[in-house]
Amino acid sequence: MLGVVCVHSSILNHDEVFLSLFFSILALPSTRTFFKLHVLSSPPTHCTQTLAFLVPALEALWRQKWSQGDGLGALIVVPTRELAIQIFDVLRLVGKHYSISAGLLIGGKKEFFEEQKRVVGMSLLVATPGRLLQHLEQTPGFEVGSLQV
Numbered sequence: 001m002l003g004v005v006c007v008h009s010s011i012l013n014h015d016e017v018f019l020s021l022f023f024s025i026l027a028l029p030s031t032r033t034f035f036k037l038h039v040l041s042s043p044p045t046h047c048t049q050t051l052a053f054l055v056p057a058l059e060a061l062w063r064q065k066w067s068q069g070d071g072l073g074a075l076i077v078v079p080t081r082e083l084a085i086q087i088f089d090v091l092r093l094v095g096k097h098y099s100i101s102a103g104l105l106i107g108g109k110k111e112f113f114e115e116q117k118r119v120v121g122m123s124l125l126v127a128t129p130g131r132l133l134q135h136l137e138q139t140p141g142f143e144v145g146s147l148q149v
Helices: 009-014 015-027 047-063 083-095 112-119 128-136
Strands: 001-008 034-040 075-077 101-105 124-127
Touching: 034 075, 047 075, 047 083, 075 128, 083 101, 083 128, 101 112, 101 128, 112 128, 124 128
Parallel strands: 001 034, 001 075, 075 124, 101 124
Antiparallel strands: none
């Protein structure tokens, strides 16, 4: 099985955080897939470019009849909380036509323990590297081995 991690190109400017996150994912014992890194080079502020990677991700999960019990199927990693919020807002508009659970993982919020309860059942996540890494290290049952997009 081939897993794909979508990463916005502007995150590559934050080499240390990105590489730490990416290699942490690959080092997880539950990860038994080969990963393909897909770098999105679209400008971060345009809804149409956001749709260019959100719709195919949603469509791929929908075609496979992805459900909460299947684990995390799609992961979108972006460098800033502002960009993550923007993408998640577009996802909420588009995603209401799909029966796929989605979540937003960003730092700067104090609800980490509440997030831990919900994150395990999400099918699609939009996340910043730091918060994603925190969940990978501290959230029991949170795995990325079933990534599809």
